[in-house]
Amino acid sequence: MKRRHLLLSGAAAVAAFPSFAQPQRVIRLIVPYAPGGPLDITARVLADRVKDTLGTVIIENKPGAGGNIGSDMIAKATPDGTTIGIAAVATHAINPWLFSKMPFDPAKDFTAITQMVRVPNVLVMNAEAAERLKINSLADLIRYAKANPGKLNYGSGGNGSAGHLAGEMFKRDAGIFAVHIPFNGGNPAQLALLSGQVDFNFDNLATAAPNIRAGKLKAMAVTTLQPSPNLPGVPPVADTLKGFAIDTWWGLVAPAGTPADAVQRLNQAFVAALQSPETKTRFAGLMAEPVPTTPEQFAAFMKAELARYEKIVKASGAKVD
Incomplete structure (x- = not known):
């Protein structure tokens, strides 16, 4: 009788503390980019912040x-809540219109969890070139380009990159012409700008900020x-x-079909992490603004961005393949 009482007491304790009875499974967070960049760093910051609620x-x-x-x-991946990953403006809004064939459907193959961050892009010029050409503002740049058609060029991380699309939008809206020079990635494009090979770039603020602070690049507009x-002023x-x-922008997604309760659990943990003062401080160093959302809000945002970039990419004429 005493043994039966002990067994029942043990069962009650397990029921009261299910986390001991059901150890948390390890979660994989797939970052579709190389280590060391802003997406990778923010993912690692959040992974550390949620370990007390979600586990490893x-x-x-x-x-x-x-x-x-x-x-x-x-x-x-298996839609069981143990594999999640990052969806970015490139993968879920630009690439579907840039590549003639995609291995996934951005609108159907993912379940939104939460947006993570928003990072401004910034139009930057080589500071020496800006001083030599007496370009101190965006209006000055447009006036110079109109008075000297074809003399300016701009660099980007490649055809169809955010910098390329921003440059083509700028040319169209400003009514100017500048030669696009694509490079194999954002870092070579920035090096070309710093060395004076190109006149201006649309760069990610997180990447451009150190050289803006150092006076090597002149920020014209965000x-x-x-x-x-x-970037005050x-x-x-x-x-x-x-x-x-x-x-x-980028955020967290899971495979389509991930159970709603798992999505909600992930959303609550990551939103809390995004709202913490420590996260905001870490992200500020990357010029990244935390943007916690509900799964429904992030899903609607990605749908709208996918539609918006269809027009932008097609107008640019950019294609990969």
Whole structure:
């Protein structure tokens, strides 16, 4: 009788503390880009912040094909809540219109968890070139380009990259012409700008900020509709070209079919991490603004961005393949 009582007491204790009876499974967080970049760093910050609520989150970097390889791995993973990954503006809004064949459907193969961040892009010039050409503002740049058609060029991380699309939007809206020079990635494009090989770039603020602070690059305008608190005194392009907006974002997704309760659990943990003062401080160093959302809000946002970039990519004429 005493033994039966002890067994019942043990069962009650297990029921009261299910986490001991059912150990948390390790979660894979797939980053479809190489280690060390802003997406990778923010993913690692959040993985550390959620370990007390979700358990161990292991980062797996799966770069290649503009992010498509890693994104495809997320889409084809077992939808049980143990594999999640990062969806970015490139993988879920630009690439579907840039590549003639995609290994996944961004609208059907994923379940949104939460948006993570928004990072402004910034139009930057080589500081020496800006001084030599007496270009001190966006309006000056447009006036110079109109007076000297074809003399300016701009660099980007490649055909169809965010920098390329921003440059083509800028040319169209400003009514100017500048030669596009694509490079094999954002870092070579920035090095070309710093060395004076190109005149201006649309760069990610997180990447451009150190050289802006060092005085090597001159920030002319940010590409968000509102000024960036991380770059005080620099106006939006939209102040000169009404409605101009193109920024960088990324967030968390799971494979389609992931149970709703698992998605909700993941959302609650990551939203809490995004709202913590420590996360905001870490992200501020990357010029990244935390944007916690509900799964429904992030799903609607990605759907709208996919539709918006269809027009932008097609107008640019960019294609990969």
